[in-house]
Amino acid sequence: MTDSLRFIPLGGLCEVGMNCAALAWGDATIAIDCGVGFTDELGADMVHPNFGWLYEQGERLRAIVVTHGHEDHIGALPYFLKRFRVPVYAPPYAAALIQDRLAEHRLEDVELRVGAAGSRFKIGPFGIERFGVHHSIADATGLILDTPVGTVVHTGDFKIESEPCAGQRFDRKRLEEAARDGVRLLLSDSTGADVEGTSDLERNAETALEQWVARSPHRVVVATFSSNVFRLRAAFRIAREHGRKVCLLGMSVRKHTETASDLDLIPPVESVLVSAEEATTLPRDQVMIIAGGTQGERGSSLTRLAHEEHSYLHLSEGDTVIFSSRIIPGNELPVLDVINRFEERGIEVITRHEHPEIHASGHGSREEQRAMIRLLQPQAFVPVHGTHHHLRRHAELAREEGVTEIEILQNGSVLEVTRDSLAVVDSVPVGRVYVEGMEPLGDRVMEDRRAMASGGIVTILISIKDGKLRSSPRVLARGVVGNELRSPVEQKLADHVRSKLKGRRFTQPEKAEEAAIEAARRFLIHNHRKRPLITAVVDGGS
Numbered sequence: 001m002t003d004s005l006r007f008i009p010l011g012g013l014c015e016v017g018m019n020c021a022a023l024a025w026g027d028a029t030i031a032i033d034c035g036v037g038f039t040d041e042l043g044a045d046m047v048h049p050n051f052g053w054l055y056e057q058g059e060r061l062r063a064i065v066v067t068h069g070h071e072d073h074i075g076a077l078p079y080f081l082k083r084f085r086v087p088v089y090a091p092p093y094a095a096a097l098i099q100d101r102l103a104e105h106r107l108e109d110v111e112l113r114v115g116a117a118g119s120r121f122k123i124g125p126f127g128i129e130r131f132g133v134h135h136s137i138a139d140a141t142g143l144i145l146d147t148p149v150g151t152v153v154h155t156g157d158f159k160i161e162s163e164p165c166a167g168q169r170f171d172r173k174r175l176e177e178a179a180r181d182g183v184r185l186l187l188s189d190s191t192g193a194d195v196e197g198t199s200d201l202e203r204n205a206e207t208a209l210e211q212w213v214a215r216s217p218h219r220v221v222v223a224t225f226s227s228n229v230f231r232l233r234a235a236f237r238i239a240r241e242h243g244r245k246v247c248l249l250g251m252s253v254r255k256h257t258e259t260a261s262d263l264d265l266i267p268p269v270e271s272v273l274v275s276a277e278e279a280t281t282l283p284r285d286q287v288m289i290i291a292g293g294t295q296g297e298r299g300s301s302l303t304r305l306a307h308e309e310h311s312y313l314h315l316s317e318g319d320t321v322i323f324s325s326r327i328i329p330g331n332e333l334p335v336l337d338v339i340n341r342f343e344e345r346g347i348e349v350i351t352r353h354e355h356p357e358i359h360a361s362g363h364g365s366r367e368e369q370r371a372m373i374r375l376l377q378p379q380a381f382v383p384v385h386g387t388h389h390h391l392r393r394h395a396e397l398a399r400e401e402g403v404t405e406i407e408i409l410q411n412g413s414v415l416e417v418t419r420d421s422l423a424v425v426d427s428v429p430v431g432r433v434y435v436e437g438m439e440p441l442g443d444r445v446m447e448d449r450r451a452m453a454s455g456g457i458v459t460i461l462i463s464i465k466d467g468k469l470r471s472s473p474r475v476l477a478r479g480v481v482g483n484e485l486r487s488p489v490e491q492k493l494a495d496h497v498r499s500k501l502k503g504r505r506f507t508q509p510e511k512a513e514e515a516a517i518e519a520a521r522r523f524l525i526h527n528h529r530k531r532p533l534i535t536a537v538v539d540g541g542s
């Protein structure tokens with residue numbers, strides 16, 4: 001068998017979030033990242049890729065290599081590791097977050113191998129080196145993978161800042177060296193492929209934040225992505241210099257502050273921190289509240305402040321809420337609701353919409369993506385992380401830069417890479433697993449919820465004696481038709497099911513249930529064009 005390198009994305013392509021991909025050579029497979037996506041679809045909290053194909057690799061799967069600590073890259077690790085143990089390689093900040101998450105899920109004995117940018121390790125046939133990239137989290141890395149067909153570079157998520165702030169690292173020299181030796185394939189982050197020019201600088205977002213805090217006459221709430229340690233550090237510095245105490249609202253901001261302090265990424269904060277209760281006793285112009293929940297999430301601190309549901313803190317006229325963040329597409333309505341609720345009470349709201357300088361994205365825009373391609377001069381290019389549109393626009397850039405071997409993949413595509421060819425040769429099954437709380441919901445649960453949410457529910461109660469229908473079934477319909485129609489429809493359904501079951505003999509109660517469901521299903525589609533969830537239950541008598 002002639003070995004070839006295969007790259008198989010399992011999540012994160014033609015969608016946003018859930019990043020996970022496999023790289024395979026011979027009997028060795030590694031996974032790169034293991035992320036979730038957030039959703040409130042039908043009561044689920046998050047969704048992750050279906051890992052069936054990875055599980056099937058069995059012994060061949062050697063490790064999961066994590067690029068950085070964002071949820072769309074590490075969030076699914078506990079769910080994966082519950083079923084299947086492999087070592088996890090992660091940079092320090094991501095490792096601290098992973099460790100915490102594993103403890104929440106009571107997962108012990110996971111082999112976590114920590115290495116910062118610049119570290120090298122070997123897994124099977126792959127020599128792997130991390131390189132530092134600018135991004136909106138500490139310790140973000142890309143991977144230089146030495147493979148039998150040549151060097152493959154995976155950028156992870158990245159931007160390229162012209163004036164980085166302290167702690168941001170971009171290993172340009174190392175990438176130049178890799179380019180000199182030749183890069184067979186570049187896998188590059190496509191998130192910013194729709195944004196012309198270069199992305200805003202983190203340090204400018206810090207300056208803007210400081211100006212708005214300085215201008216705020218009373219309490220100020222800074223709503224930000226808590227995983228952005230640079231912004232968190234900026235908020236603490238600004239609070240200190242403007243004589244404000246800091247109140248942290250929300251698990252996530254507290255967690256990230258603690259992790260960042262432990263890793264010395266932010267200076268000690270104890271002297272400025274106050275509890276929510278203490279914050280209420282301080283003069284209003286001496287308080288900064290840092291709150292999580294920039295996306296209008298149900299139950300988040302910011303949403304609770306907007307709804308006046310916080311036990312101690314109540315914002316009032318003259319206070320200012322600064323969204324040092326962006327709205328992730330799809331979350332517009334809940335975020336607008338939060339903004340409106342603040343504004344209705346005379347609270348000033350500052351957002352990126354009117355003041356673009358208040359937030360800097362963690363993802364490079366087109367010119368940074370172009371710079372990455374120029375820097376590495378890859379033979380072949382595959383855009384990763386993003387919707388099909390993003391991938392396509394990113395591929396355009398590579399073509400403009402003279403790359404001729406380009407493939408746009410989908411989740412499940414098997415890309416075969418040799419020294420002189422690049423082709424999609426196969427596909428593997430992929431899908432989504434929804435999670436509520438900490439528990440995965442099966443496909444069947446989601447199908448049932450979908451049917452109930454869109455069509456309501458019909459329950460048929462059947463009585464059977466000696467295998468035969470004893471009396472007319474009872475039917476309960478909820479959420480199916482308008483109130484006045486409910487009783488007549490229930491009655492008609494009962495009559496119809498009775499007519500279909502009458503005279504038949506059922507060897508098992510399940511057979512009667514199936515027949516009743518099928519009769520009701522056909523009746524409802526044919527007469528009412530309705531497709532509710534239908535359940536049937538046979539009472540005990542046999």
Ligand SMILES: [Zn+2]
Nearest residue numbers: 068070135157
């Ligand atoms: Zn990221």
Ligand SMILES: [Zn+2]
Nearest residue numbers: 070072073157
């Ligand atoms: Zn990401």
